[in-house]
Amino acid sequence: MGLQNEEKLELGCSSSQPRSKKWVLLTVRVIAFLATATATLVMALNKETKTLVVAMVGSTPIKVTLTAKFQHTPAFVFFVIANAMASFHNLMMIMVELFGQKLDYKGLRLAMIAILDMTTVALISGGASAATFMAEVGKNGNSHARWNKICDKFETFCDRGGVAIIASSAGLLLMLIITAMSIFKLLNKPKSVSS
Amino acid sequence: MIKPKRLLSLLLRFIAFGTTLAAVILMATSHEKGTFFAVSYEAKYTDTPAFKYFVIANAIVTVYGFLVLFLPPGSPIWRLVLALDLVFIMLLISSISAAMAIAQVGKNGNPRAAWLPVCGQVAKFLQPSNRSFSCWFHCTDNLHYSAALLYLQSP
Numbered sequence: 001m002g003l004q005n006e007e008k009l010e011l012g013c014s015s016s017q018p019r020s021k022k023w024v025l026l027t028v029r030v031i032a033f034l035a036t037a038t039a040t041l042v043m044a045l046n047k048e049t050k051t052l053v054v055a056m057v058g059s060t061p062i063k064v065t066l067t068a069k070f071q072h073t074p075a076f077v078f079f080v081i082a083n084a085m086a087s088f089h090n091l092m093m094i095m096v097e098l099f100g101q102k103l104d105y106k107g108l109r110l111a112m113i114a115i116l117d118m119t120t121v122a123l124i125s126g127g128a129s130a131a132t133f134m135a136e137v138g139k140n141g142n143s144h145a146r147w148n149k150i151c152d153k154f155e156t157f158c159d160r161g162g163v164a165i166i167a168s169s170a171g172l173l174l175m176l177i178i179t180a181m182s183i184f185k186l187l188n189k190p191k192s193v194s195s
Numbered sequence: 196m197i198k199p200k201r202l203l204s205l206l207l208r209f210i211a212f213g214t215t216l217a218a219v220i221l222m223a224t225s226h227e228k229g230t231f232f233a234v235s236y237e238a239k240y241t242d243t244p245a246f247k248y249f250v251i252a253n254a255i256v257t258v259y260g261f262l263v264l265f266l267p268p269g270s271p272i273w274r275l276v277l278a279l280d281l282v283f284i285m286l287l288i289s290s291i292s293a294a295m296a297i298a299q300v301g302k303n304g305n306p307r308a309a310w311l312p313v314c315g316q317v318a319k320f321l322q323p324s325n326r327s328f329s330c331w332f333h334c335t336d337n338l339h340y341s342a343a344l345l346y347l348q349s350p
Binding site for chain 2: 072073074075078118121122125126127128129130131132133134136137142147172176179180183
């Protein structure tokens with residue numbers, strides 16, 4: 001009888017402590033989802049059209065209409081796709097946390113969550129850094145390669161791109177924290193509860 | 196003697212250290228001179244901040260990899276190593292991605308921004324000039340993928 005009471009106490013203690021951790025993890029995931037979704041949307045809707053005067057023929061100016069879109073640069077395309085996939089991953093993880101407590105695959109649930117979180121961190125970091133350096137070239141140009149800067153002409157495009165990159169970096173930081181928490185959850189898996 | 200798990204872990208970390216070291220050396224020592232429209236220039240890794248970031252990030256990870264090789268198995272620092280592994284994976288992948296983004300523009304150019312490709316550009320109507328910037332960047336990136344993936348392990 002005494003032993004059974006002790007076991008019940010142990011189970012009660014171990015289930016109340018992870019509950020607050022579970023809500024912390026969930027809120028961080030929601031914020032990370034919002035950050036990556038913002039980055040995706042801002043970059044995907046990033047478009048600027050500008051009419052530039054190229055030359056003067058007599059007295060009539062020749063105008064050229066140029067459009068700056070995110071699809072023109074593969075780095076930004078990768079950025080949008082990576083952030084979209086990261087948002088989708090976060091959404092899936094939130095759904096699984098809230099509604100799929102029984103979902104398990106041969107007892108590897110925590111390990112799979114940790115591994116998927118790590119791959120998402122890798123994906124976002126790749127996208128954010130590629131976009132950052134492309135934006136840096138666009139802003140400062142590169143005299144060695146004779147690439148002119150374009151941000152002085154397309155200011156709104158560059159500003160919005162910058163906002164998207166900042167949002168993605170914030171999401172990256174949060175994903176890093178989430179991954180660390182998932183890994184520690186995996187390491188401290190309560191062995192008395194399972195099997 | 197040495198447990199097989201520890202041996203495997205050591206082997207993987209050694210390979211990762213080797214590949215990051217090779218990436219740093221390759222990127223830092225490759226430079227090319229060329230002429231393009233009678234203007235001669237030299238291409239080095241310091242031309243672009245992306246390549247500078249690549250070299251610095253890989254140098255940091257090389258040093259880290261070297262130090263971790265000598266960590267005894269029972270030490271409590273391994274928990275820190277686990278966390279640092281994650282951070283360095285992220286650093287490596289971002290450096291690869293940055294270098295590849297710039298190398299891709301260097302190879303293909305971006306016609307809408309009037310950025311000419313500078314990789315191996317020999318226009319047919321020009322004199323057979325030497326290669327301009329070459330695309331050695333890609334080989335270092337391949338080395339790099341293997342290094343990044345090898346870090347996804349713990350003792």
